[in-house]
Amino acid sequence: MKKIILFTGGIETQEYFSLQLANAFTKIGHEIFLFDLNEEEKSFTALCNFIEPCNTIMLTFNFHGLNNEECFYQDGKIFWDEVSIPCYNIVLDHPFYYHTLISNVPPLYTHISIDLGHEAYMKRFYPYITRGPFLPLAGTEIEHKPWVERSKDIVFTGNYTPPKNFDEYITRLNEDYTVFYHGIIDDLIAHPDQDMDSVFVKHLTREMNDLSDDNLKLCMENMIFIDLYVRFYFRGLVVRTLAESGYQVHVYGGGWDLLECNYPENIILGGPLDSEGCLKVIADSKISLNVMPWFKNGAHDRVFNSMLNGALCVSDDSIWMRENIIDGEEIIYYSLKEINKLPSIINKILSNPDKGETITKAAYQKVKTFHTWDSRAKVLSNLFSI
Template structure:
């Protein structure tokens, strides 16, 4: 077996479709034939896929279980998955915490490899699902619209601060958290308060500690079984801090342009400083970053990984201002190609942002350093190359 053809999935979740397209460009340069499965036209696309998928010469590279989450159009009348029938290895890059996807594990093809974008996610998978084949650790990456010498300069950037991402009001999560009554709700809210007070702890690590200490006679298997029920805690905490960071800045007089849905629901004392630009796609986010001096980021609880917002910011000339992760501190330089803040010291954020905006010379130095760092190591071309080198080229 030698892999010559690659299947990628598009037209599902917009962001993941964009990632797939970026990977596909490099796979094509590396000599692979690439087929993009259109999830909006699944049966039409399936007919084309059947002609493309050469047995023992084709692999599927997917995100978040697309193509292997039980889709009926991939299963024949005997219950055999197309990828098993054609001997197609599947490489699944999971961009959320694995506890979101326990329910899909029964549908996995036989030749399956899972890639994590955070080393804590990798440790979780190894601990609770050692039977699943794991690939390389692969952080998310960025996409540039510019060559370094064409990056928009300071005076060409009308936005001081931009945030690209959606916001969900906390009230949306409360019915789910409270659905089993006060005792369960108090337990869940207790975990949430712990994360608010100790925002550096990993999500599954913190939840596990609460389960083991507060649920009588629970076993590790019980913890594993309970983890998918904790998804609302993850979503609540992530949106709490996302909202809190933006709220802290706008209420201190900093104008923040938010490109994403839901920001009209953020309570703040000075809504005039919260400029709601509405929901946009991945390309529009890159264009917004290209007009920003500072790109605000709040990590989606990736404590040992990266988010594409970080590298997108660096590659499009906006200085990235973000909370840190272990991976980011190992690979980036605070005050040189990125600025880190602390989630447990949000009161410092306004002065830190003003400090960036008041020092154009420093900003210009950081813009150049950040672009060079990300362009050298953190594009989707690099990630596709790693998948080729470490997995695809070794399949025999």
């Protein structure tokens, strides 16, 4: 079987995913090398000894190892190209975050999307890039309590940034651009079912109808602050709506002390946690609240982690989620268009513990069967053998 290179020492979440995959690959017989990005020189020497020509691949998240690291990029040459190692990159964000990096990948590169909308974007704007299979994220199971014994009713794991913090980017040019950017933001907030890039293209071509795809890519790369603005707008609105309806929401992540709320005492600040810490609080909560990071045809790992650790996931939806996770049986969906209905949804769940427990048991079975890192490792292992 192929020998696999993975990375540690980068973004904590991505390292955690890599370690889950490393364990899963080991179970099915792959030999693993963990390249420590914090110890590049030491790791590079060991890496060269690990590589077996024609039988080694590199798997990364978000371009680690493909981001102009000095040990891999020297004298205009890319190490992976020089040693003929295929590179597989699971990209956790929308591709418009990575225009420059995508444009400079080595020849033996495969781009793997976690959202079918991202896959469609790659097909249109980078048709020459090899694309792997659509691969949703996955869940990690830890020890967890029965639903009725949990100490927290509602938990949200993730950071918060006040949308006003992005005003410096919205207003950085002139009044015309400010109005243009706010028009896109207002469109996304009013119609949250739309793909981010589709809305970008709609507004850009309305203003400048002769834009080529190359120019559209460059424009979208410079508009990623809109994605962040809208993401945190809805994240804050969901938590604020519940807090102002009398529900205590335990939030874990940075920035939540900056959320404006009429009843801040209902927002219980837990502070930032690593991936394992987030799993532990989810495993002790009845409801794990999710707000999708604008994945309109995929799913976030928070969904799978919640379902696999016995919390009832309450989330906005996506096309893929509606087709693969059953509302009212394995998950409870709410609409970003009708967040005012969310307190009533929460009340029904907490008022009917038998129903809540039934849903969490079905959710657990769904993810345990189809959406673990073991499942993803098998798909990837088959891909590497092609």
